[in-house]
Amino acid sequence: MKKLALASVFLCLVTGMQSVQAADPEAGRVKAETCLGCHGIPLYVNTYPTYHVPKIGGQHADYLIAALKAYRDKQRSHGTMHANAASLSDDDIADIAAYLSSLK
Ligand code: HEC
Numbered sequence: 001m002k003k004l005a006l007a008s009v010f011l012c013l014v015t016g017m018q019s020v021q022a023a024d025p026e027a028g029r030v031k032a033e034t035c036l037g038c039h040g041i042p043l044y045v046n047t048y049p050t051y052h053v054p055k056i057g058g059q060h061a062d063y064l065i066a067a068l069k070a071y072r073d074k075q076r077s078h079g080t081m082h083a084n085a086a087s088l089s090d091d092d093i094a095d096i097a098a099y100l101s102s103l104k
Contacts, residue, residue: 023061023091028099031092035084057103064097 039056056064070076072085072093088096 023094023098025095025098025102028095028097031088032096032099035096038080056100059101061094061097061101064100065093068093068097 035056038053067076068085068088069090071078071081072088074082085093
């Protein structure tokens with residue numbers, strides 16, 4: 001009896017989590033690897049070479065999704081970031097955002 005109760009609590013937790021987080025942060029970690037060459041070690045702003053690179057680790061997923069779609073769809077113009085976002089699908093962007101937003 002006790003086991004059954006525990007199992008259903010566990011199931012609720014698992015299914016609850018999945019509905020909130022459809023994106024896969026683990027897949028995002030792999031997909032975000034190329035980004036870190038510029039955006040640096042996830043937690044830090046890259047200060048070298050000479051241009052400013054925004055900190056993207058720990059930002060809200062919604063914010064990252066909006067920014068990446070804007071670069072991809074050329075609503076926000078930046079040659080380098082457009083080149084990086086151009087090949088990403090909506091799923092890729094969601095996964096990457098899930099990963100980056102999970103960093104502190
Ligand atoms: C060649 C260097 C470079 C690479 C590689 C790169 N970025 Fe960027 N990224 C930049 C620069 C520079 C900016 C600032 C652009 C601007 O001023 O709009 C930026 C901006 C961003 C922003 C907007 C941040 C904000 O606060 O508005 C996001 C999100 C982002 N990058 C995510 C990514 C992701 C995800 C990848 C990998 C798919 C990636 N970047 C790869 C250089 C790079």
